[in-house]
Amino acid sequence: MAEENQNEKSLEEKLAECESRRDEYLAGWQRAKADFINYKKDELKRLEEISRYGTEDLIIDLIGVLDNFDLGISIMEKVGPLEKGIYMIRAQFEDVLKRKGLERVNAKIGKPLDPSIAEAISDIESEEPPGTVVEEIEPGYRLYDKIVRPVRVRVARGSDK
């Protein structure tokens, strides 16, 4: 009788051990599966980001070329009217970049500096309240949701400088 009890007890213990192991393994399995599903989701998001921002470096370099093109146009305009084709080429250039998700960002003159889109590169004496955007020096650009270059502005000088 005592032996039987003993046996039963050890069987129960074994069962309990097996059950706890099963729970542990099931949890681990579920976690691994969830990890994998999440990983796949993350990877998909990452791939999306790569396809969106993979060309970011190239686009930033091209923005520099576009800036210089604009500088050239504005200086030539001072001398006299330009051939229409030049403007067409410029528009074409900007169009190509637009199709890749690039958008021009302009300064909000007369408004306080918004550092989420603008960078102040100098300040000048002005009638405006200090910190107000007075002049756009270089346009900014947004690639999808990311400001790849802030718009460069001059702001009104503060009295506390």
Add this chain to the structure above:
Amino acid sequence: MPKIIGIDLGTTNSAIAVTEGGEPRILENTEGNRTTPSIVAMNKTGERLVGLLAKRQAITNPKNTIFSVKRLIGRKFADPEIQKDKQWLPYEIKASASGGIEIKMSDRWYTPEEISAMILSKLKADAEAKLGEKVTEAVITVPAYFDDAQRQATKNAGEVAGLTVKRIINEPTAAALAYGLNKKTSEKIVVYDFGGGTFDVSVLEVGDDTVEVKATGGDTRLGGDDFDKRINEYLVAEYKKQEGIDISKDPLALQRLKEAAERAKHELSTALETEINLPYVTSDSSGPKHFLMKLSRAKLEDLVKDYVAKSIALVKETVTAAAPKGAGFNLSDINEIVMVGGQTRMPAIQEAVKKLFGKDPHQGINPDEVVAIGAAVQAGILQGDVKDILLLDVTPLTFSIETLGSVATPMIPKNTTVPTSKSQIFSTAADNQTSVEVHVLQGERPMASDNRTLGNFILDGIPPSPRGVPQVEVTFDIDASGILNVSAKDKGSGKTQSIRIEATTSLSKDEIERLKKEAEQHAADDAKRREIIEARNQAESLIYLAEKSLKDAEGKVSDEIKKSVEEKVEALKKVKDADVIDEIKSATANLSSEVQKIGQTMYNKDQSSANPNPAEEPKSS
């Protein structure tokens, strides 16, 4: 399980990283960047800005834009260093009641801890946004020379930001961790950290599970920014010489030049020469002026050679000087060198360090991110990844099957995480072949005989058919404990046969290494042998095809073509077993063009022909 993030709280820039699935990775901030400027500002409307946004408005709001707070944290106002810093910091600082420091931002006084906490809060929020879950615990790095007060203050800053700081670790230790150097025993490591604003050198000694800082040195006023400044000054001076115009007074021109100089510096890490090209940079009475100048790597190195030399002298002193100034080691005692900080990308610096120690420094990990990565590695150890109870092994060597010509065709490549399985269809090598031998191998060599045999079995009962027609599916399955099950199934008859191999991992570590080395040593010879076998297999295939075509076309092609094909077949048969690959190839090409004539004739007679083209076949038994 909540994640612990690793934070590199830098003087100029900070970075965050996390360990997931055993791998550390950098987390991007909400602006999409991998580093965040360590800058806090209060704008005119009382809005608090942190990071890039604070940096963008710095010039218009210098009194309320707080940077380099790391230089102030945990220090006494009376410290001579602080008194020196006070001279050039554009914001106001004063002594606190307890002799510490207070910083004025807008109309309030803050402690350095509070300012650091604002940076940490942003990093925490960015990490939460990226991970999609709450973050409450962190590992934060500090320079090895930080004293207890500075460490405690950094920890307090973390707590203020709502983070439980699980550990404060030294930046050089983190860098060593990122490279896994903590696993070595009794090694001496030098960490050469050239950041944007500071230069630090640390000597570490790794014991059993401990990393001890033996000495630290450096210059808190020397950094990559000095390099940029030097290049800028040079370019401005050169331009003045060439054009007679001083562009240092024009903010836009200067901004463009600064960016171009920085880009040039980066480019010269890989290129020997770069061009700085800034059209319409300014103008004078004669019209627009452009900036076009070539900058060579040699010139750049010449411009900053004193900085590089200074850093090397500091390294030497920190390693060799007697304690407490240095570690009291010989330069030759150093086992490993780790490079940290963006400026270490400069080849001249890498060369100088290499020359000093006579060995290559570690530099596989992005030097701007290596400290944060190391902090995440430490965090990973502390969070004790779930994976620990479920250790997944990898196959140390490749498992393959022997195919036609004694080639070992890989089924499961080395370093594959197990459990895993892989199936592939094979076929027969000869007509009416009714059995195939499945020979299971382990090793990296391309020829079966050079690898280790794990087992073999024969699958028979394949219905007689031309070569290449039967489909035999071979499946390799390795379970989590490394037991390999190989089965073969003839899809036609449904017959299966299998073998269970238990001792797949019975090789010792040394043996595995030896086999890998052997594979490397023989790589060239093996490739050549494999090429010959492949050419021979192709030749045999073609001979089979040619003979079959002749038989099929019996009486339909001219004797002339028949004779010519037969001759070419004989020629190929003669050379195919010799090891002269060019002869096999040219004889194969000759036969191939001759065989086509059979096809042409057949087509002309409006007949179709089949094209059995067996790909890979297990060798016939």
